[in-house]
Amino acid sequence: MKKSLLYILVTAFIMLPAAGQENRDDILRAVSLAERGAGDEAAGILSRMEGIKSNYILLLVRGDIYLRAGMAGEARNDFMAAENLQQGAGLYGLARCAAAGGDARAAVAYLEAHLRSPQRRGEPEILLDSAFANISSSAEWKSLWKREWYKVYERKSWEIEHYLRSGHTDMAAETWEELVSLYPEMAVTDYLKARVMMAGGKYEQAAAIIAGLVAGDDTPPEWRYTLAQAYEGSGNWYAAAATYGKLMEEGHPDPRLLFLRSRMLLKSGDRQAAKRDLERYLSIDPDNTGALGLIGKTYAEEGAIYEALPYLNANVDKHPGEATAFNLRGDAWLAARSWERAAEDYAMGLDLDPDNGTANLNMGIALIKSGKIDLACHYLRKARALGEKSATQYLSKYCIR
Secondary structure, eight states: OOOOHHHHHHHTTOOOOOOOHHHHHHHHHHHHHHHTTOHHHHHHHHHTSTTGGGOHHHHHHHHHHHHHTTOHHHHHHHHHHHHHHSTTTTHHHHHHHHHHTTOHHHHHHHHHHHHTSTTOOOHHHHHTOGGGGGGTTSHHHHHHTTSOOSOHHHHHHHHHHHHHHTTOHHHHHHHHHHHHHHOTTOHHHHHHHHHHHHHTTOHHHHHHHHHTTOOSTTOOHHHHHHHHHHHHHTTOHHHHHHHHHHHHHTTOOOTHHHHHHHHHHHHHTOHHHHHHHHHHHHHHSTTOHHHHHHHHHHHHHTTOHHHHHHHHHHHHHHOTTOHHHHHHHHHHHHHTTOHHHHHHHHHHHHHHOTTOHHHHHHHHHHHHHTTOHHHHHHHHHHHHHTTOTTHHHHHHHHTOO
């Protein structure tokens, strides 16, 4: 299983040092480019940043980008430099480089040293890391995993997370009961209790638990992500936005935080702040369909159709296979009372996603407004069949003879 760079950074608890917004955005831009497969361009951005050779965290980020781009030699140099700056920091990266080159002995030696360090990764992450695929059948690799490297609470934690991801909430709850009987005082036990509660829809109670756990500076970033999700589930949009903002202030290198915060800001009513986040995010990832659609939709809902259209047009041009791109532009045309243009976009969207109830409803409305009532009735009937109850009023008014 190939892990994303963002996943690696989250699970490694990497926080980038405080810097000006321009430097922070360069780091975010590099991470975003690497995620999109432009490793060379991403590494180029980081190489031009001042002070990278004396910053082990940036060296780790660039090393991973190099390795993902197939530049194992350059990656090895960065991981070794990071190790020289901070003992233990570069060991995992060096193990991955050796494994990518098929050197099982060196890879396992580095990985064993990593497993003895405070920075060690979890077993599921290591075993699923595609960088070790070349050596997974070697005698050295098998010998390494015959030894016990992890505590019982760690294994129980991974088991609970696996059950939750698989939708087996009852099994997760049973395993948590085993965990709390063994480690009742540990913070991770309370955190996992909150995770199980969220799976059962108890978002407000879960948020209260996690909020009490994340006060310290050494809080794992993933706990703050979960707290934001709990706040969102409970309808506390502003608290969710503030939690994403906290991650950004701490220097967590995830460009998606801007998008996630913008969604919460919109729900909390702060449209101007949301648009600023979306503009900044699009300066980092200009082709992102979610951001293009959301900022276009935001302007359209404000009645600023001509401000919305550049984003909505760009979304369609860059993502012609995405039904949502056409439907969002159709919504804008519908709001502007440009019925025929709205119908054209909904038609394109429905070609790609014919079972979208809202698009069928809006297509019917656009056609009614265009005077094409007989054609509209087809879409309105389908919208009603797909669960759009508001289609009934249009059907009774225009389609019952």
